[in-house]
Amino acid sequence: MNENTTTNNYEDDLFADLQGYEYKEMLEKADNIVLGFVASTGATGAIPVPFMDAPLIIAQQVAMMASINAVFKIDVSKDALKSLAIAVIAVGGATLLGRTIVANLLKFIPIKGSIAGGAISAATAGLITLAMGKAYIEICKLIKMGKLNVEDLTNKTGTDALKAAFKEQLHKNKNN
Numbered sequence: 001m002n003e004n005t006t007t008n009n010y011e012d013d014l015f016a017d018l019q020g021y022e023y024k025e026m027l028e029k030a031d032n033i034v035l036g037f038v039a040s041t042g043a044t045g046a047i048p049v050p051f052m053d054a055p056l057i058i059a060q061q062v063a064m065m066a067s068i069n070a071v072f073k074i075d076v077s078k079d080a081l082k083s084l085a086i087a088v089i090a091v092g093g094a095t096l097l098g099r100t101i102v103a104n105l106l107k108f109i110p111i112k113g114s115i116a117g118g119a120i121s122a123a124t125a126g127l128i129t130l131a132m133g134k135a136y137i138e139i140c141k142l143i144k145m146g147k148l149n150v151e152d153l154t155n156k157t158g159t160d161a162l163k164a165a166f167k168e169q170l171h172k173n174k175n176n
Contacts, residue, residue: 013172023144025081027137029071034133037064038126049172057125061085064129067135072140080154088132088166126169151169 038062065081119134139162140146152158 001104012158026144027073027141028129030068030133030137030140031101033064033067034130034137037061037067037133041129041137042122042126045122046119047121049134057129058082058085058089061089061132064133066135068133068140072144074140074143074150076150084153084159084162085132085166088135088162104144116118131169131172134169135162138169 010142041060044053044060047053047056060084062078062081065076065085066078069076069081130148139153139158142161143150143153148158148161153162
């Protein structure tokens with residue numbers, strides 16, 4: 001083996017190590033962003049005013065996705081992220097929708113109903129946000145690995161991939 005081959009292998013290994021470290025750091029930052037937004041959407045869900053939390057929670061989830069984009073250096077418009085968030089939430093299905101409606105109806109009952117409704121709504125908002133954040137990180141990983149194009153994110157391919165990842169994350173989080 002000549003000296004050039006040894007140097008190139010070392011440089012290749014060093015480059016791969018640096019990429020791996022950067023990738024690991026991106027994932028840690030993205031996970032921390034998700035956890036922060038889980039707490040904030042949970043707090044928003046606890047707002048005792050019926051049906052006031054939904055638009056605020058969606059706005060927070062869009063901000064979470066934009067923050068994850070910044071970590072992964074992916075450029076997607078806020079309008080596209082809002083459409084994605086709404087599409088993903090719709091996948092949550094009847095169970096989450098039913099829980100949200102019951103929680104908000106309970107908020108109409110003074111004191112005890114507001115407390116119970118707020119607790120249910122906070123837990124639901126946190127669960128949805130956690131699943132959405134983790135799913136979006138998975139999609140960003142696919143983009144970084146070249147398995148999905150950024151342009152695909154705003155069409156059926158990307159939306160379907162995000163919905164599938166969301167369902168998987170939702171199932172994981174419900175069982176934990």
